[in-house]
Amino acid sequence: MLAAVAAVLSLFLPFGDGGVLIVVSGLVGLALCAAGVWWFLAHRGPVRFLGALLAAGTPVGVLLLYIAGGLWPSALTAVLLWGLALFCARRALHRPALGTRTWPAARPERPVLLMNPKSGGGKVETFGLVGKAERLGARVLLLAPSEPGGAFPDAAELAREAVADGADLLGVAGGDGTQALVAAVAAEHDLPFLVISAGTRNHFAMDLGLDRADPARCLDALTDGEELRVDLGDVDGRPFVNTVSFGVYADVVQHPEYRDAKAETALNMMPDLLAGSSARRFDARVDAAVLPAQQALLVSNNPYNSPDPFGGAKRPRLDRGRLGVVGIRVDGAAQAADLAVRGAMSAGLNVLTAHRVEVVSDSPELAVAVDGEALTLPTPVVCTLRPKALRVLVPRDRPGTLPAAPPLSWRRVFVLAFGRRRERTASDG
Known part of the structure; x- marks a missing residue:
């Protein structure tokens, strides 16, 4: 908590209004970078080129702004302190888990x-x-x-x-x-x-x-x-032991060229899949909740510890009897920017757990990637779990048994720092 407060104070105490410029320009830069990525993926020709320039050039422009304004020491200090705050918060939230028996x-x-x-x-x-x-x-x-x-x-x-x-x-x-x-x-x-x-x-x-x-x-x-x-x-x-993917990724892996040229095949197909006539939307019923008009949906055998399973995330447990669900809906550069800035708070990203997921579409069949294997299944497609x-x-000796990093909750950190400790009673054993 002290490191988080220090990160904020370091922006404003030395430079006054300069702290506002650092925060605003950083958020704007993040939004512009995300918009550039969207244009790069969803378009071809000059628009794709412009998107690549925007995605690559925005971070450089923000850095030059900090250097020209003499704000880079404050910005660097704030980043380092915020990194320390995140590290300490995760250590504070970590507790040795029983893990899978x-x-x-x-x-x-x-x-x-x-x-x-x-x-x-x-x-x-x-x-x-x-x-x-x-x-x-x-x-x-x-x-x-x-x-x-x-x-x-x-x-x-x-x-x-x-x-x-x-x-x-x-x-x-x-x-x-x-x-x-x-x-x-x-x-x-x-x-x-x-x-x-x-x-x-x-x-x-x-x-x-x-x-x-x-x-x-x-x-x-x-x-x-x-x-x-x-x-x-x-x-x-x-x-399936890992994931079932619907939407953009599943459509990409259907093509035989994907195995030999993954990046090139994905870039060639993305404009049609995201914004073109080939773009498919589907609805997902996640237990009682409904996710309408999704572009991509990932259903996992037990939830991951972050919304990005492809970015090194892990599943802390494999025996909880619940599916992890990540749904994405991005309709344009503005929503891509909102997703980049607000993350899980964005309306374009839904992170849930469920016992049953049903995916429906106007099409009689859906492209599905099951543990990375390309399949086509009749709709509706239903995902469930067989517990244990x-x-x-x-x-017995497994090098990867260290627990995955817990989800970060500042509310829990605050309670740990300032909340009252509950007295232990005889009923606690």
């Missing part, structure tokens, strides 16, 4: 692991996963065509065959989409499931606390593991 796990006798040699740029071979798994007693099935140019085997079908042959554990070294398919088979037969972080992003592995830098460490769970019970998402009968349906076997 773990159970002792017996060593599996007939584990079967499915491995995709192409996933993550060839991590299966790079980290010698097949050899280590076989030395630990696991049977390995490669998810690769039986002949050049052939079709990839069905991961779920291979998993079912493994269960029929007596497997007492199923595991996957591959992307999150494949993880979800095999996880559903494991949940169906109440078998433990092993996640090996051999995909590209490994969001599920990250939120389980697994080592994403060395996938081979995930195999330690076969000899020294413990078990978690986590939720499993369901979208129209298809499982999945048994996950993890190593």
Whole structure:
């Protein structure tokens, strides 16, 4: 609280009205930068070029204004103090959480692991996963065509065959989409499931606390593991472990060019998806609430600790039995600026949790990205959770088990600083 107050005072005490100029110019610069980003994404030709100039040039212009007016020492001091205030606030709000409960796990006798040699740029071979798994007693099935140019085997079908042959554990070294398919088979037969972080992003592995830098460490769970019970998402009968995306992102990943040229494909498609004739809107019913005319919607298996799952956010828990929902509606540069300045307070951004999400549209089908995999599903599309349906076997030693940063609430910080401490009674135990 002292650092936050000092950040404000540092703007006004040395320079008087200069503090007002710093704040106003900073907010205006942020709004102009967001408007430039919108023009860059939603238009082509000269307007896109103008948007790029505005987005890149505005921060430089604000900085030059501070230097010319002699305000940069005050602005820099305020930024550093505000950064200190945010750091202290998060530390104040942090409390050791119980986290997802773990159970002792017996060593599996007939584990079967499915491995995709192409996933993550060839991590299966790079980290010698097949050899280590076989030395630990696991049977390995490669998810690769039986002949050049052939079709990839069905991961779920291979998993079912493994269960029929007596497997007492199923595991996957591959992307999150494949993880979800095999996880559903494991949940169906109440078998433990092993996640090996051999995909590209490994969001599920990250939120389980697994080592994403060395996938081979995930195999330690076969000899020294413990078990978690986590939720499993369901979208129209298809499982998901991370997210289901609707709208702009889902439309982009439908195109085959996206895999080889992500940025170029997205930039080429954005004008039509955001403001052109191809722009699709849909409504979402989030339990009892209705989000109308959304451009993008992300539904997650348990909520993330911030509205930006793609920016390094994590899910603190995977067993709370609730979906996380982030909806976005931006109709122009003005609303983009409002979203940049006001964040979660903007009418263009909705952050909710729910037990059930139903997405409806005028179109009979919707493009959907399920754990990054492109699908087309008939409307309405319904997302739900199966609470604690999945048994996950993890190593006891997991480098990523540090808790995620809590959501920042200045009201809670104020109560911690100045509120009265409740007296403990016998009923508290």
